[in-house]
Amino acid sequence: MTWGLVFEQLLNGLQYGVMLFLMAAGLTLVLGIMNMVNLAHGSLYMVGAYLAVALTGWTGNYFAGVALALLGTLLVGMAVEVVALRALYHRDHLDQVLATFGLILFFNELVSMIWGRGAQYASLPGWLQGHIDLFTGSRYPVYRVAILVVGLSTALILWYVVTRTRLGMLVRAGASNRTMVGALGVNIRLLYTVVFGVGAALAGLAGLMAGPIYAVQPGMGELILIQVFVVIVIGGIGSVRGALVGAIIVGVVDTLGRAFLKPVLASVISPPAAEAAGPALASMLIYLLMAVVLAMRPAGLFSSR
Amino acid sequence: MKLRLVLWGLAIALLVALPPLAIALGQTYYIDLVRRMLILSIAAISLNLILGYGGLVSFGHAAYLGVGAYSVGIMAFYGASAGWLQWPLAVGASALVAAAIGAVSIRTSGIYFIMITLAFTQMLYYLGLSLAEFGGDDGMRLKARSQFSGLVDLGDPVAFYYVALLLMLLSVVLVYRIVNSRFGMVLRAAKSNDARTRAIGFSPYFYRLAAFVLAGAMCGLAGALYANHTNYITPGLMSWQQSGDLMFMVILGGMASTAGPVLGTFALLLIEEVLKGWTEHWQVVLGPLLVLSVIFFKRGLAGMFWKPDA
Amino acid sequence: MRDSLLQVRGLTKQFGALRASDGIDFDVAEGETHAVIGPNGAGKTTFISQLAGNLRPDSGTVRFAGADITALPAPRRARLGLARSFQITSVYPDFSALHNVALAIQARSGHSFRFWRDARSDPSLLHPAKNVLHEVGLGGRSQVLAGNLAHGEQRQLEVAMALATKPRLLLLDEPMAGMGTEESQRMIALLASLKRKHTIILVEHDMDAVFRLADRISVLVYGRVIASDTPERVRANEEVRRAYLGTQA
Numbered sequence: 001m002t003w004g005l006v007f008e009q010l011l012n013g014l015q016y017g018v019m020l021f022l023m024a025a026g027l028t029l030v031l032g033i034m035n036m037v038n039l040a041h042g043s044l045y046m047v048g049a050y051l052a053v054a055l056t057g058w059t060g061n062y063f064a065g066v067a068l069a070l071l072g073t074l075l076v077g078m079a080v081e082v083v084a085l086r087a088l089y090h091r092d093h094l095d096q097v098l099a100t101f102g103l104i105l106f107f108n109e110l111v112s113m114i115w116g117r118g119a120q121y122a123s124l125p126g127w128l129q130g131h132i133d134l135f136t137g138s139r140y141p142v143y144r145v146a147i148l149v150v151g152l153s154t155a156l157i158l159w160y161v162v163t164r165t166r167l168g169m170l171v172r173a174g175a176s177n178r179t180m181v182g183a184l185g186v187n188i189r190l191l192y193t194v195v196f197g198v199g200a201a202l203a204g205l206a207g208l209m210a211g212p213i214y215a216v217q218p219g220m221g222e223l224i225l226i227q228v229f230v231v232i233v234i235g236g237i238g239s240v241r242g243a244l245v246g247a248i249i250v251g252v253v254d255t256l257g258r259a260f261l262k263p264v265l266a267s268v269i270s271p272p273a274a275e276a277a278g279p280a281l282a283s284m285l286i287y288l289l290m291a292v293v294l295a296m297r298p299a300g301l302f303s304s305r
Numbered sequence: 306m307k308l309r310l311v312l313w314g315l316a317i318a319l320l321v322a323l324p325p326l327a328i329a330l331g332q333t334y335y336i337d338l339v340r341r342m343l344i345l346s347i348a349a350i351s352l353n354l355i356l357g358y359g360g361l362v363s364f365g366h367a368a369y370l371g372v373g374a375y376s377v378g379i380m381a382f383y384g385a386s387a388g389w390l391q392w393p394l395a396v397g398a399s400a401l402v403a404a405a406i407g408a409v410s411i412r413t414s415g416i417y418f419i420m421i422t423l424a425f426t427q428m429l430y431y432l433g434l435s436l437a438e439f440g441g442d443d444g445m446r447l448k449a450r451s452q453f454s455g456l457v458d459l460g461d462p463v464a465f466y467y468v469a470l471l472l473m474l475l476s477v478v479l480v481y482r483i484v485n486s487r488f489g490m491v492l493r494a495a496k497s498n499d500a501r502t503r504a505i506g507f508s509p510y511f512y513r514l515a516a517f518v519l520a521g522a523m524c525g526l527a528g529a530l531y532a533n534h535t536n537y538i539t540p541g542l543m544s545w546q547q548s549g550d551l552m553f554m555v556i557l558g559g560m561a562s563t564a565g566p567v568l569g570t571f572a573l574l575l576i577e578e579v580l581k582g583w584t585e586h587w588q589v590v591l592g593p594l595l596v597l598s599v600i601f602f603k604r605g606l607a608g609m610f611w612k613p614d615a
Numbered sequence: 616m617r618d619s620l621l622q623v624r625g626l627t628k629q630f631g632a633l634r635a636s637d638g639i640d641f642d643v644a645e646g647e648t649h650a651v652i653g654p655n656g657a658g659k660t661t662f663i664s665q666l667a668g669n670l671r672p673d674s675g676t677v678r679f680a681g682a683d684i685t686a687l688p689a690p691r692r693a694r695l696g697l698a699r700s701f702q703i704t705s706v707y708p709d710f711s712a713l714h715n716v717a718l719a720i721q722a723r724s725g726h727s728f729r730f731w732r733d734a735r736s737d738p739s740l741l742h743p744a745k746n747v748l749h750e751v752g753l754g755g756r757s758q759v760l761a762g763n764l765a766h767g768e769q770r771q772l773e774v775a776m777a778l779a780t781k782p783r784l785l786l787l788d789e790p791m792a793g794m795g796t797e798e799s800q801r802m803i804a805l806l807a808s809l810k811r812k813h814t815i816i817l818v819e820h821d822m823d824a825v826f827r828l829a830d831r832i833s834v835l836v837y838g839r840v841i842a843s844d845t846p847e848r849v850r851a852n853e854e855v856r857r858a859y860l861g862t863q864a
Contacts, residue, residue, distance in 0.1 A: 037416055087600045093416050094362045098556060099599040101549040106592030113586050222545070226427045229420040237416065276438070283431035287424050291409050294421065298413055487727040487734045494718050497707045504667070504701070505780055506693035506722040515728065 004136035009259045010252065015144045017251020018151030022206035023224060024231040024243035025158055026199025032238020033174040033195050037093050039100035040080060041228070042221025043107035044200050048073040048207025049216045050111055053122045062125040069208045070201060077200025081193070089192075108218040117218060122211030147209050154205070155244055162240050171195065176238070227254070230286050234293045236300025245301060250286050257285040313564070320470055324463045336462050342574050343469040344530045349554040349566035350476045351523035356552065357560030358484045359516050360496030362419045365406070365426030366551050369399040369521045371433060371543030373528020378538040379439060381448040388451030388459075392529045399525025400518050402429070407517035411510055423545055433540030444539025447532055459533050469530060473567070476523060481563050483519070492516050493561075553595060559605025568606045618681065620645045620814055621666070621784055626675035628661055628838075635661040636672065637838035643784070648815045650825045653835035654859050659818050660702060662835065663788050666816070667699045668692040680783065693722070696783030700773040702792055702818075708762030712753055712772055715761050716744040719779035744779065751775040751805055767798035774805065778813075785815045791824060803827060826850070834859060 027041050051072045056065025084103060088096045124143060131139040162168035170191055174181045182188045207221075214220065231250050235242025262278030269277075293301065320339070327335045348370055355361040376395035385391065406425045410418055439445050450459045459465045483489050495502045495509035502509055532538050541547065550573065558569020576594070580587035623641035627634070635658040643649045653659055664670035666677060668689035677685045684692055693699075707715050717740040721727055724740070734740060748757050751771045756764060761772060770790055777785055790806065791799050803824045809815065810828060819825050825832060826846050833843040836858045842849050849855055 031416060037419065084596055084600075091599075093419060094356075094552075094556075095599050095603070097362065097364065097419060098549070098552060099596045101552075102592045102595030102599065104592070105546075105588045105595065109586050109589035109592065113589060226424060226545070230424050233417060233420050233424070276436075280432050280435040283435055284428045287428035290421070290424060294409060294413065294417075298417070300417075482733075483730050485733050485735055486731055487721055487729040487737075489730075490714075490718060490721065490734045491727050494707055494710075497709060498705055500669075500701075501705045501707065501776075502718075503669075503689045504693055504699055504705070505719045505776060506690050507727070508688070508690040512727070 004134070004138045006256075006260070007134065007136050008138055008140060009256055011140060011144065011148070012259075013252035013255035014248065015147050015151070015251070016255055017248040018148055018155070019206050019210060020224070020228055020231050020251050021155060021244050021247035022151060022202045023228045024235065024247050025155075025240050026202040027228055028232050028235065028237055028239065028243045029171065029195050030199050031232065033171060034089060034192050036085065036089060037096040037100065038085065039097060039222075039225065040103040040107065041199070041203055042223075042225035043104055044073055044077050044080075044203040044221070045207035045210070045224060046107065046111065046216075046218070046221040047076050048204030049122070049211040049220065050115060050120065050207075051204075052208035052211050053120050053216055054115075056123070062128075066208055070204050073204025073207070074197060074201050077204075078193075078197060081196050081200075085196075104222065107221075112218045119215035119217040120211075122216060124212050143212060147213075150205075150209065154202070158240055167194070227286065230290045233290055233300060236303030239300070239302040242300055242302030249289070253289055254286050257282040261285070309564075317474065321467075324466050328463075333462070336466050338574075338578065340462070340466045340469050341534060342571050343466070343473045344527055344534055345551075345554065345574065346473050346567045346570040347469075347476045347527040347530070348524045348551055349558070349570045350473075350480050351520040351527065352551050353555045353558075353560065353562075353566040354480050354483065354523075355513075355516050355520045356555055357562070357565065358489065358496065359492045359513060361411070361513060361517065362552075363410075363422045363517070363520075364419050364545065364548050364552070365422035365424075366520070366524060367545070367547035368406070368426040368429045368543050369403060369524035370528040370531060370547065371429060371540065372399045372402050372521075373525035373530075374532035374538045374542055375433065375439070375528075376525070377451060377529045377532040378445055378447055381451075382439065382445065384448075386449040386452050388453045391451050392526065395525045395529035396522045397525075399528070400522040403518045403521025404514070407514045407521070411513050411517060423548070426543060426545060426548060430540050430543045430545075433543055440539070442540070444537055444541070447536045447538060450533050450536075451529070465533070469534075472526065472530065477563060477567065479523075488512065488515070557598060557602075557605055559607030562605075562607040565605055565607040572606060619643055620647075620680060621816070622676075622678040623666070624676050624678075626662070626665060626677070627673050628658075628665060628670065629673055634838045636665065636675075639675070639835075639838070639840055641833060641840065641843070643814060643816055645814055647830045648810050648817060648828050650817045650819060650829035650832045651835055652819065652822075652825055652832060652859065656837075657835040658838040659835055660788065661838075663699070663786060663816075663818055667697065667786055693780060696781070697786065698777035698780045698782035698784070699786035700770075700777045700788060700790055702788040704766075704769045704773060706761040706769060706772050706776065708760065710761060711758050712748060712761055712764060712768075712775075713741065713744050713757035715772060716747050716775050716779045717741055719776040720744050720747070723780045747775050747779045750778065750808075752801065767794050767801070770794060770798075770802065771805065774802075774809075778809070783814065785809070785813050787815060788818050789820065790817075791819060791821045799824065 023041065023045060027038065030036050030038055048069055051069035052065055055068045056062055059065050080103065084099065088099055128143045128146060130142045132142055132145060134140050162171055170181060170186055174191060227250060231243060231246040234249065235246030261282040262274055265278050266274035323339055324336050327333055352363070352366045355363055373395040376398045377391045380391045380394065406422065410421045410425065413421060434442055457464050457468060459468070484493065491502065491507050491512045495507065495512060499509060554569040554573050555566050556569065557572050558565035558567065577587065577591065580590055619642040621643040623639055626636050626639040628636040639662065651659055651662065661670065665672050668687055672685065676683060679695060679697060684695065714735065720740050720743050721734065745757060748754050751774050753768060753771050753775060756768060761769065764772060774787065774790055791802050794802060799821060806828055817828060829846055831844065832846055832849045833840050834849060834855050841858060842852045842855050
């Protein structure tokens, strides 16, 4: 366990955290402003990944494929909103959970029908395939650096929009008091649509970036979605800042835990015990973290309510 | 009220008559199918206690199916296949896990509660995956069915069926008594109006936690039964898809009603059976059906016949 | 100073820049009917919420029957005998009026971790409940679902539920809110009958009721008590007239 290795895993954790953030930002805004639980958010992530694979293959061009995938996800998101989610805005959370659960089943099966149940592999253009040299002496994939750059830039843009623009002000006000914003004469419908659209686009972006690293398969959305929930619980509903902080924490803790908990344990307790307990504990780490945060701050770290 | 009792009587009579009928018609598959419905009904009944009557949207109830099933499986793995030991342990372990998860989760409410219960179940799911010794991702076979010192042989499909039926009916009665007892009244009051319940002197947290533990324990029993039914135990039993299924069984049947969870379980599993017969991609049909049922069919099946209990 | 049943000292609650409660001192003697009046926004509801335990003060103390209850949550205070009715009706709409009150009776009848016996037909709960309903004038409406009761009847039910817990102190938050003249007269008659047997803190806008029922009146303006005295003296108080009563009282 060298420092170089630790740093590398730290970068991996940051990269994973950044992807969690892209998902969490959209979801927390939808939750905060529209008071809507949308489990199908993970399906949009999946759709983004699948579309990227399909469209890059079809057009033969990485940028075209990615751009079209993003657009496609946005369109799918809008369609879902109009067809299913509109009817759920005023329903209680239980109904929203159940209905969007039904959507997940639908989407997972739909992609299985089109692409089969096996994993698809997304390819990368040559210029994204290499490695760069870290100051620690080890080499790190260019693509992961690209993800970090894109993710952090998006975070920056979001931060700017939310804190420095009129739209962002409406978003923050809406997250804090939805009815009031409506009563002030703001076009709530439009605000909802914009927020939802942005969320869908972010999920699609996360999905298409995830393709080359993680397996593109039915159900991939749900795996990350649950971790996104943990991020939101830790960060606080409605807060983009909370989503970023929560995402980085969860990403780093999870990655470092998986990489180093077993060896660390092995140096404290017997290696065979660490062999068994290590992976189990590592997978439970972020949930334990969530429980601890909740014990101290039941509404999350940066709750807007 | 009389009508309800008559309908229950009819339903029970039908269920009792099913095995001999199925054997006579040469369709023994249905004994298996309905037995599965009976076992999962127990899980749905337990969820109805906290969800339908308590208003706790627990998206992680399948965790206790898993804990119960793995308790039986792990004990059998180590040679302890006495049902007298396994099943109480399954129930006890589930109760303990429910107490731990509930203690933390019930301090929150609303959307946080939903996400947290989901997260904790996922944690258990991963725990199950990582236990390589017990099959990990692939799960494990049940080494031997639970033995009950010759009293009943779970290897006999009909005998097992009647055990499941009996336990299901006991669960129905138990939950019925609980929700109409003093305890149940407080639970239901807290769901109806939390502030008012505090104002008259009840602290809802403890009642909710107790209900949560009871529900977990009952679901653990269902898990023990399920392990014996499928002879195979996988972490998938604790997946959130399974939790979602359980919630639908409660909702479809009608929340806060005695017959609801049973009706819902039978309905959902029947629909799945029919759809599976049509296409291997049955979920692409089930998904939208579920969405529509939520949007248009809020009161559930029991709600079609009579108003749900307050 | 004789020990009051309820003793509030220096109660302060701030919401950002707004001082909803500004160092309130407040006493209620046993058997007294003490009204709290003030213009809208004076902080009456904030005050009541802090007394009932729904809101934690930033500083100050609340003593009830000699014990410091400042840190106690609402359910504990209720169990100690501090009952409240809500300004915005808060009952169990899907339960009958009888079962609403029965629940309140149940709250004062030992622990409720009993899982088997049917509580819906338990005479030890239903009998006292029926009596309380009778006392507030809802005797003939016991089987009606609370959600189906008329507004005035629901306000009566609110009082009934507070009464059912056998309180030492009744905190009534605008019991006559939204009532027409006839209903108000009935409520005033009900409260008058309760005066003899209970200690009451009454928050009200209805001046007719206040001056008929109160032994003492405290006037709350911008979170401060500007007067606390007998009705006649409060009525004559210059500052109170300027701030709230006007020249009509």
